[in-house]
Each structure stands twice: as C-alpha cells, then as structure tokens.
Amino acid sequence: MNTAAASAADAALVEVRGLRTVLSGKTIFDGLELDVPRGRITAIMGPSGTGKTTLLRHITGQLAPDAGTIRVDGQDVPRLGRAQLFALREKIGYLFQNSALLTDFSVFENVAFPLRQHLDLPEELVRNIVLTKLQAVGLRGAAGLMPSELSGGMARRVALARAIVRDPMLILYDEPFVGLDPIALNQVLKLIRTLNDTLGITSILVAHEFAAVARAADLVYLIAGGKVVARGTPAELTRGESPWTRQFFGGEADGPVPFQYPARELALDLGFAAPAGGDA
Numbered sequence: 001m002n003t004a005a006a007s008a009a010d011a012a013l014v015e016v017r018g019l020r021t022v023l024s025g026k027t028i029f030d031g032l033e034l035d036v037p038r039g040r041i042t043a044i045m046g047p048s049g050t051g052k053t054t055l056l057r058h059i060t061g062q063l064a065p066d067a068g069t070i071r072v073d074g075q076d077v078p079r080l081g082r083a084q085l086f087a088l089r090e091k092i093g094y095l096f097q098n099s100a101l102l103t104d105f106s107v108f109e110n111v112a113f114p115l116r117q118h119l120d121l122p123e124e125l126v127r128n129i130v131l132t133k134l135q136a137v138g139l140r141g142a143a144g145l146m147p148s149e150l151s152g153g154m155a156r157r158v159a160l161a162r163a164i165v166r167d168p169m170l171i172l173y174d175e176p177f178v179g180l181d182p183i184a185l186n187q188v189l190k191l192i193r194t195l196n197d198t199l200g201i202t203s204i205l206v207a208h209e210f211a212a213v214a215r216a217a218d219l220v221y222l223i224a225g226g227k228v229v230a231r232g233t234p235a236e237l238t239r240g241e242s243p244w245t246r247q248f249f250g251g252e253a254d255g256p257v258p259f260q261y262p263a264r265e266l267a268l269d270l271g272f273a274a275p276a277g278g279d280a
Ligand SMILES: Nc1ncnc2c1ncn2[C@@H]1O[C@H](COP(=O)(O)OP(=O)(O)OP(=O)(O)O)[C@@H](O)[C@H]1O
Pocket: 023, 024, 028, 046, 047, 048, 049, 050, 051, 052, 053, 054, 055
C-alpha cells in the first residue's frame, strides 16, 4: 500500500468537525467534533434529547448542518448530490429499536427486501445470501415465520440480518437494546460485536445502557450541551473524574444534568414571596 492509500485506510470512517445544528430555534450541536475509527464499535451516549439520533441523521445526509462538516468515507455528506447520497446510503445498514419489520412479509422476505429493492439478482443467489445472513444471527430456522410470530429479541435479530444483507461498510444502531430481556439483550450485544469483527464493519451504537455499551464498544463519546464532554474507552470513562462522567456513568441523579427542570424560585410559586421588582 502506498502512503496515500495507507493514510486513507487509517483515516476515521466518519469525521465530524465544528458541527452546528439548530432545530426550531434550539441549538442541538454547537461545535461538535468526533471521529469514528474504521472497523471498530463507537458508542454515542448522552442525556435524552442531546441529539444522538440527530447525529445519525447527519451521517446519512437526511439532515443538513447549519455549519461544520460531516465526512463519511472521505465524502463531504452535506455536499453530495442525490445520486452520490443514494450510493452512500446503500453502504450503510440501520437497526432501530422498533426493528421496523414489514408485517405482511415473512422473515425471509424481510431480509431479502433490500436485495430485491434495487438489485436484479438471480433468485438462487438471493436465497443463498438471505439464508447465510439468517444463519449469522441464528435464525435460519425461522425464515418461514411472520413477524407477528417472533419475540422482540428475534425481531431485532431479523432486523440485524436485514441490516447486513448488502454487506454495509457502516451500521448505525439506534437504541438496539430497548425493551429486550437480559437473554435477548446479550444475544443482540454478542451479535453486534461478532458481526463487527467478522465482517470488518464499522459500527456506531447509540444506547443508554452503559453496562451493555461497556461490553460492546471500543470507544465511547459522551455528548451533552451540544458538544463532546468525554471520550475514551469504556474503562477510561468509568474512571473519569469529570462531573459529566461521574453523573452519567456513575448514575447520579443530580449533576451537570440538573434534577430540577428550570423554574422560578419555589417561594414565588407558593406565593410566599413577591418577584424582584414586581408589585405582587
Ligand atoms: N425535526 C426536528 N425539529 C425540531 N426539533 C427536533 C427535530 N428533531 C429533533 N428535534 C429535537 O432535537 C433534540 C435532539 O433530539 P434527538 O432525538 O436527536 O435526541 P436523542 O439524544 O436521540 O434523544 P433520546 O436519547 O431521548 O432518544 C430534541 O430536543 C428534539 O426534540
């Protein structure tokens, strides 16, 4: 490999620089910077409403930033034309918490769907690919079932098979553990790790469950107040001394994310005091 090729391979798959996003007058990101290394699992964590899903929408080009750059595999996403954006999205797999399976289609047809949508492959090849992916998630035997016959954990695994059916370079997991019992959660967790390692995929994992994230992720970003407030391996963040890491990973109820929703003084609401400078 020459030097230029080597440095391209070393570069992060996703690079976010100076990202600023304002939605309905609310600043979601204010100078966000992050790198997602190739071939690794990078977790994005942060308080509710901090913009984790919004970040995924920037990465897929569904949402343009107000300022800053988002590069995926060297491509400047907000500047891509329709066809280039389409081509980029073809290389990204998604797994959402509701699994989003098509209820009228069997497990097999759900997994086959991305192959049938845009590719004209011979039926035998479709069958081989689908069964191989179902085998990878342990559900080849469930190919003939309908989504209504699946448990939540099985549905998530079918959605995972569908997410990898076109051999993506990047998978985005948005809250993949929500609503799963401990056994199903561990199965999905193990699959995320195994698929990442065996298929050489890069994974971005948005999740709230730090214990699960700590077992799956190589790198964790903690986002709050529109910026990255901590970055490191799960072990580094667990030992972190900043108020953010202590509250978030120590599970403290109060801290930089206040327990009290902003309000005026309690005495005012209870009628024990008059507002400063007011008559009442
Ligand atoms: N299209 C939109 N228009 C206006 N505000 C939006 C829009 N989409 C998201 N928001 C707001 O942006 C903020 C970030 O939302 P987002 O869903 O990205 O947060 P999150 O970190 O994924 O939250 P959670 O952990 O609860 O899923 C929220 O305050 C949300 O209400």
